[in-house]
Amino acid sequence: MNTADNITLTPNLIALQNLIDVVAKLRSPEGGCPWDLEQTPETLIPYIIEEAYEVVDAIRSGDQKAIVDELGDLLLQVILQAQIASESQQFSMAEVANNITEKLIRRHPHVFGDVEVNSVEEVRQNWEEIKANEQGETPKTQTFSSKLSRYARQLPPIMAGMKISKKAADIGFEWDNVEGVWDKFEEEVGEFKEALQGSDKAHQQAELGDILFVLINLARWYDLDPYVGLQETNHRFIQRLSKVEEACDRPFSEYSLEELDALWQKAKAILANK
Incomplete structure (x- = not known):
């Protein structure tokens, strides 16, 4: 046009x-x-x-x-x-x-063409098929891992982790129950602690990543958004720290850890009652 x-x-x-x-x-x-x-x-x-x-x-x-x-x-x-x-x-x-x-x-042939759809899921499937064709791929040649690799490259890590875990679960790469995810979390925490005993930073980083990925899977099982959860925690931390600052009459470095913790707990209580 x-x-x-x-x-x-x-x-x-x-x-x-x-x-x-x-x-x-x-x-x-x-x-x-x-x-x-x-x-x-x-x-x-x-x-x-x-x-x-x-x-x-x-x-x-x-x-x-x-x-x-x-x-x-x-x-x-x-x-x-x-x-x-x-x-x-x-x-x-x-x-x-x-x-x-x-x-x-x-990508909207049901709006600008003569394709008929009966659900949002059909719209999504058409979109993915058209997108694959645009990239020179077909459902037969497009590997599952190539789809996931795009998420890893193009999305922020937490969002990519959630997307990857959801897609993997869709094809059956999934725990039988949430207890299995908790077991995996405990396993990864143990491996991370073990890695910290050494000096291999790359290994430590990898084990930390494994813990975060399992946490993302736990969030998915409980229908929670880890991105929103972490963002809200960041905001809460800053709000509480602001209250602590208001209560201080000298630099943080001049307070003991016990004094700062007491101010922190008081700040939490004040904000919780708002």
Whole structure:
């Protein structure tokens, strides 16, 4: 669908073009920003990850102003990547937008074509089959491990672990009951303790990873989200530490461990009663 000849400049299009123009100016060798000019696709990776997490945090908070602000920061990262690529004629923002538009149309034949579906599961299956075909694979040539390896490469570790464990369970690679998972957890803790007696950091790291993976499986068995669980624990820790700071009249280093623990317990009680 080509509407380039009779496009109506809607407020959305105007706003997007203004942002694209601003980013181009920031990257201009003549009068641009030194910081923006020295950025590369690789140096911007940490910002992409950070902004994505900040969007998630804003959505969870329900703060509409924060959501708008953080979505803008994430959009900036997309446009910056496209701008940098366009400067060396690799690809443009138009190609990025056209590519995702075509992908959405292609992967929704039940909306833009004549395919009929009767459930969300059928939509998901069609999506996966079309995706595999796009990557030159078919259900016969696409190995299960190749699917899982993409999760490991492309998702944050905790999210990847949950996805991998769910997919493995779907094909029967699963414990008979949750007691088996607990037994595995105890086994891995023992192996981790044993590894810590030595000096092989790589081995210690591997054993720590095994414990975390079993914990993720435990979360799956109890229908819990380890990502959310850890995020909430981080927030609780900071809230309690803030209360401890409020109660302190001198640096932490001047308190004994017993004194700090007492302040910590008091902070927990105060927050629990809110």
